[in-house]
Amino acid sequence: MDADVLVIGGGNAALCAALMAREAGASVLLLESAPKAWRGGNSAHTRNLRCMHQAPQDVLVDAYPEEEYWQDLYKVTGGNTNEHLARMVIRASSTCRNWMRRHGVHFQPPLSGALHVARTNAFFMGGGKALVNAYYRSAASLGIEVRYESPVDKLEIEEGQFKAAWCNGQRITAKACVLAAGGFESNREWLRQAWGQNERGEWPSDNFLIRGTAFNQGVLLRHMLEEHQADGIGDPTQAHMVAIDARAPLYDGGICTRIDCVSLGVVVNREAKRFYDEGEDFWPKRYAIWGRLVAQQPGQIAYSIIDSKAIGRFMPPVFNGVKANSLAELAHKLDLDASAFEATIAQYNAACQTGQFDHTVLDNCHTQGVMPQKSHWALRLDKPPFFGYALRPGVTFTYLGLRVDDTAAVRFNDIPSHNLFVAGEMMAGNVLGKGYTAGVGMSIGTAFGRIAGLNAARVAQSLSVLSGPVADEKQEHASH
Incomplete structure (x- = not known):
């Protein structure tokens, strides 16, 4: 055997x-x-981990109990989630940070400001790139062999059991294997196939930008689903998809391309019409729906519009917004019909109800008599200069994946493999049927990565595969 445990990803x-x-x-x-x-895939672009905690805990303020975490997840997924696996992830998020610190990850003190996540999310000092580098340093110190530029294009599997992987023409054997090679978000052809053509004759995915790595082509995922008939889960069109600056690069733009002023103004499509409630809920709970909303608009483009009152209230993006001293001038610069744009803004302004504006709570500033309504933070757009940001759908990762149980085992005809496991984006669809809430992707990857690795090692040592709760116990033992 080339190793006891082979990890792909x-x-x-x-x-x-x-x-x-x-x-x-x-x-x-x-x-x-x-x-x-x-190296590091999409993880290099991350910033934080969503963590359950019953009381203030090192870098986390107040409390974020299991039930609130679960309700937040249930709400964004619309119930399209496996509750048992979701609660496993939630509980694991409360105990993993000490283990992460042992491997060199540092967390930064909570920040004040417009993110509203100091209570729910622990931020990595230096971001995801620092986390990835810390893990690779720890891997080197522990004697883990790492090979770069080593894509796996096929596996040998017999009766549901892993035998070998093929990489760059070489056959690699191991007693157990963990698949963690990401989704298919960087595969333009597969995205086109999944999304198809819309009623306007457009191919929506042609206008998608990829927030993360260009290396997640989904080769191994497709191989597992089509060649080996592994049990799959998820809709290929569902993804963690956010609205990002239309000027962002095709790949690896990362978090800094996200536009975070949506809830402080209005969003219009290329016909200068609003199409969704910009103030439905706190931005960290709703930012991930906006990519899909923009994908459904003509030309897969939209425009976030704010006035000067919003400046300083949101995390500024990497690109400056288009600036104008009048709405007509802004419409011209954004190539929107000025009459239609001014009419939309006038209708919105007239519908804004006087209230006590407070962007840190679900305030009483809302609209009345206009559709779609704006539920919170509705202030008139009347203080120049005005700013506009063109938006495109930005895909982070796809949710089509492999079905698992609490051992992280890959399943074939509902029978779990004895020695083949999966973690991360390749199985996140078990928890995320749709929607997203900030930091939960890292929670899923951390929880199931640890379970998969531990169970693969136990198999390699000819010991029984551990279930999730026992794996958690062993993880806690390992952390000490």
């Missing part, structure tokens, strides 16, 4: 699996498809 979930397997005594080989400079 190079992001957070893969690294958690590799570290856990090595801590449990297994020899580990990790294959990362990207070059070393681009």
